[in-house]
Amino acid sequence: LMQLFRPLDMLGWVYRTIRQGLIDMAEMFRLMDTDVEVEDPPSAPALIIRRPTVAFENVVFGYERDRTILNGLSFEVPAGDNIAIVGPSGAGKSTIARLLFRFYDPWSGRILIDGQDIATVKQASVREAIGIVPQDSVLFNDTIGYNIAYGKDGAGEDAVRSAARDAAIMPFIEALPQGFETEVGERGLKLSGGEKQRVAIARTLVKDPPILMLDEATSALDSRTEQDILATLDRISRHRTTLSIAHRLSTVASAHEILVLDQGKLAERGTHTDLLKMDGLYAEMWARQQNEE
Numbered sequence: 001l002m003q004l005f006r007p008l009d010m011l012g013w014v015y016r017t018i019r020q021g022l023i024d025m026a027e028m029f030r031l032m033d034t035d036v037e038v039e040d041p042p043s044a045p046a047l048i049i050r051r052p053t054v055a056f057e058n059v060v061f062g063y064e065r066d067r068t069i070l071n072g073l074s075f076e077v078p079a080g081d082n083i084a085i086v087g088p089s090g091a092g093k094s095t096i097a098r099l100l101f102r103f104y105d106p107w108s109g110r111i112l113i114d115g116q117d118i119a120t121v122k123q124a125s126v127r128e129a130i131g132i133v134p135q136d137s138v139l140f141n142d143t144i145g146y147n148i149a150y151g152k153d154g155a156g157e158d159a160v161r162s163a164a165r166d167a168a169i170m171p172f173i174e175a176l177p178q179g180f181e182t183e184v185g186e187r188g189l190k191l192s193g194g195e196k197q198r199v200a201i202a203r204t205l206v207k208d209p210p211i212l213m214l215d216e217a218t219s220a221l222d223s224r225t226e227q228d229i230l231a232t233l234d235r236i237s238r239h240r241t242t243l244s245i246a247h248r249l250s251t252v253a254s255a256h257e258i259l260v261l262d263q264g265k266l267a268e269r270g271t272h273t274d275l276l277k278m279d280g281l282y283a284e285m286w287a288r289q290q291n292e293e
């Protein structure tokens with residue numbers, strides 16, 4: 001009998017893995033836009049995080065041999081701090097996220113999480129430590145509960161509920177006649193941009209990652225919803241090390257530090273107030289956006 005069941009179990013596992021793989025890839029490719037090409041060194045240990053610091057040390061990287069995108073980039077994020085990365089389009093902001101997720105290895109220099117070079121530990125352990133809230137998430141044609149639980153293999157009901165609460169989507173779910181069992185997506189309930197965003201946040205929170213990477217999470221929302229979501233992101237990032245990639249400067253003014261990237265180099269760094277005083281690239285970008293708004 002076992003022999004009959006094993007293959008079926010296996011099929012179920014393959015099916016789930018493929019399904020997860022698809023959505024992972026859909027999401028990652030949108031953010032990461034890349035082929036996976038790095039390999040674990042043989043018998044690489046798992047990343048062990050006591051204090052989730054993140055550091056780039058003189059990182060040089062490009063996608064193509066003769067075109068350098070990051071030119072010796074260095075910065076440190078203390079555990080629990082919230083830093084924002086801003087800069088003109090094409091400056092290399094998303095590239096930083098891709099490298100931290102170890103979709104590529106730097107040409108030279110190192111990327112450290114809690115003092116460990118991420119190129120020397122298991123990739124899976126690096127990715128497990130980082131939660132990504134992308135700009136717009138992919139939802140399955142499945143229940144809202146499934147869509148949240150999928151953030152972590154084997155997430156239990158308590159973890160899903162707690163994540164939904166922290167993402168401030170619990171009142172919405174509880175008001176649905178079928179609650180967490182409500183089907184969403186093309187054939188089910190259509191969620192608004194803000195609700196989808198909250199499902200994505202809950203999905204990330206199920207992982208309970210010590211490090212968060214926010215990819216300009218609020219670009220497609222109306223300003224009231226944006227403010228609400230920002231407040232939620234602010235709350236969940238409070239005890240996590242957070243890197244936010246942002247285009248709109250109004251969303252980063254409260255960061256502990258803002259890194260202003262220009263052509264793969266750190267052009268300026270400081271708090272919003274520091275940077276305005278500096279009267280350089282950031283001040284210029286700020287003035288331009290104020291005018292536009």
Ligand code: ATP
Pocket residue numbers: 033034063064069087088089090091092093094095096247
């Ligand atoms: P934006 O604000 O427009 O999203 P960004 O600062 O996030 O820009 P990146 O996406 O990091 O910029 O891209 C930096 C540079 O690297 C760009 O010139 C881009 O064309 C190039 N680039 C990005 N991905 C690849 C890739 N997979 N292959 C080759 N070049 C790439």
